[in-house]
Amino acid sequence: MEIISREQEQSQIMERTKELAIETINLSKSFGKEKKIHAVDNLNLKVKKGEVFGFVGPNGAGKTTTMKMLIGLLEPTSGSGKVAKYDILHEIINIREETGVLPEPAGFYDYLTARQNLRFYAKLYDIDSNEREKRIENLLETVGLSRAIDQKIGGFSTGMRKRFGLAQALINEPTVLFLDEPTSGIDPLGAQMMRNLIKNLNKSKSVTVFLSSHSMEEVEEICDRIAIIAKGKLLAVGSVEDLRSVVREKEGVHYLLEVQDIIPSEAVEIVKDVDGVEEVEIQYPTLKVHSNFKNGAEIAKALAKTGGTISLLEEQELTLQKLFLKIIEEA
Numbered sequence: 001m002e003i004i005s006r007e008q009e010q011s012q013i014m015e016r017t018k019e020l021a022i023e024t025i026n027l028s029k030s031f032g033k034e035k036k037i038h039a040v041d042n043l044n045l046k047v048k049k050g051e052v053f054g055f056v057g058p059n060g061a062g063k064t065t066t067m068k069m070l071i072g073l074l075e076p077t078s079g080s081g082k083v084a085k086y087d088i089l090h091e092i093i094n095i096r097e098e099t100g101v102l103p104e105p106a107g108f109y110d111y112l113t114a115r116q117n118l119r120f121y122a123k124l125y126d127i128d129s130n131e132r133e134k135r136i137e138n139l140l141e142t143v144g145l146s147r148a149i150d151q152k153i154g155g156f157s158t159g160m161r162k163r164f165g166l167a168q169a170l171i172n173e174p175t176v177l178f179l180d181e182p183t184s185g186i187d188p189l190g191a192q193m194m195r196n197l198i199k200n201l202n203k204s205k206s207v208t209v210f211l212s213s214h215s216m217e218e219v220e221e222i223c224d225r226i227a228i229i230a231k232g233k234l235l236a237v238g239s240v241e242d243l244r245s246v247v248r249e250k251e252g253v254h255y256l257l258e259v260q261d262i263i264p265s266e267a268v269e270i271v272k273d274v275d276g277v278e279e280v281e282i283q284y285p286t287l288k289v290h291s292n293f294k295n296g297a298e299i300a301k302a303l304a305k306t307g308g309t310i311s312l313l314e315e316q317e318l319t320l321q322k323l324f325l326k327i328i329e330e331a
């Protein structure tokens with residue numbers, strides 16, 4: 001029998017009772033006459049309350065289809081799911097009240113002003129008129145559009161439209177926010193502004209954010225955890241560090257090493273003898289070491305023993321972009 005400490009027991013209980021904002025169980029959607037296009041294929045996801053969750057994958061991976069099922073715009077072929085504890089098959093009205101959505105592309109009434117557009121959506125949610133006007137002004141201020149409040153949406157730039165879309169998604173004060181490619185088509189400055197807004201919303205209002213994006217840089221910057229999907233199937237899920245561990249287990253570790261006080265060819269021989277080291281390459285003044293597992297401490301010890309002084313020993317950490325490509329290629 002496994003013996004666990006009181007602390008472990010407590011943390012296991014905490015883990016079990018931690019509420020989920022989104023959960024899917026074998027969620028599937030197929031299209032076509034004979035249902036041969038498996039857009040989403042037995043997807044199992046758990047998104048914790050209060051996290052920023054990135055949902056990434058190549059074109060046609062099934063991201064939008066998943067989001068549409070979660071917000072009640074598409075009926076699953078099989079499987080089930082919950083959003084803000086409500087069932088995606090039977091409690092769609094509750095889900096609509098608890099969620100905000102920024103779709104891609106987003107459609108607005110271009111001939112109405114920002115204020116008039118938001119008023120329209122606020123009325124759909126039965127927000128009373130006093131509260132409505134206050135909320136509209138606050139939201140447009142939050143997304144940096146106060147000065148454009150009485151301008152028609154038709155004249156907005158792409159960046160302004162995205163920020164307006166975020167304000168619209170927030171009109172009902174949602175606890176879960178779905179953002180489909182929130183920065184696509186906008187310039188780097190506008191994209192950074194949008195990311196900061198998303199981070200602030202998540203921090204200040206504890207909104208759970210479920211976002212899809214093709215920008216790995218963006219996802220790495222703002223997401224707590226990431227799910228990678230391709231051809232409708234979940235390939236990996238976890239923090240960037242968790243994904244690194246997955247790739248590290250398959251591909252090993254790469255170190256950059258610089259040593260003084262011994263000649264490079266001697267250092268190469270010493271490092272090659274360390275357990276787990278596969279390959280050592282000299283790129284003067286650096287040695288590139290490929291190991292089967294993490295063994296930096298052993299490498300350092302072996303060099304120190306023979307009088308080498310290490311000025312650099314650094315694991316080459318893969319960016320999310322590289323991890324994504326490796327995980328997709330492997331699949």
Ligand SMILES: Nc1ncnc2c1ncn2[C@@H]1O[C@H](COP(=O)(O)OP(=O)(O)OP(=O)(O)O)[C@@H](O)[C@H]1O
Pocket residue numbers: 031032037038039057058059060061062063064065066
């Ligand atoms: N209404 C539909 N009818 C038939 N096939 C569809 C329909 N909607 C989506 N698909 C197919 O389902 C698959 C998943 O599409 P989906 O739009 O969910 O992918 P995605 O990951 O959002 O892609 P992208 O990154 O390009 O937006 C694709 O093969 C797509 O062609």
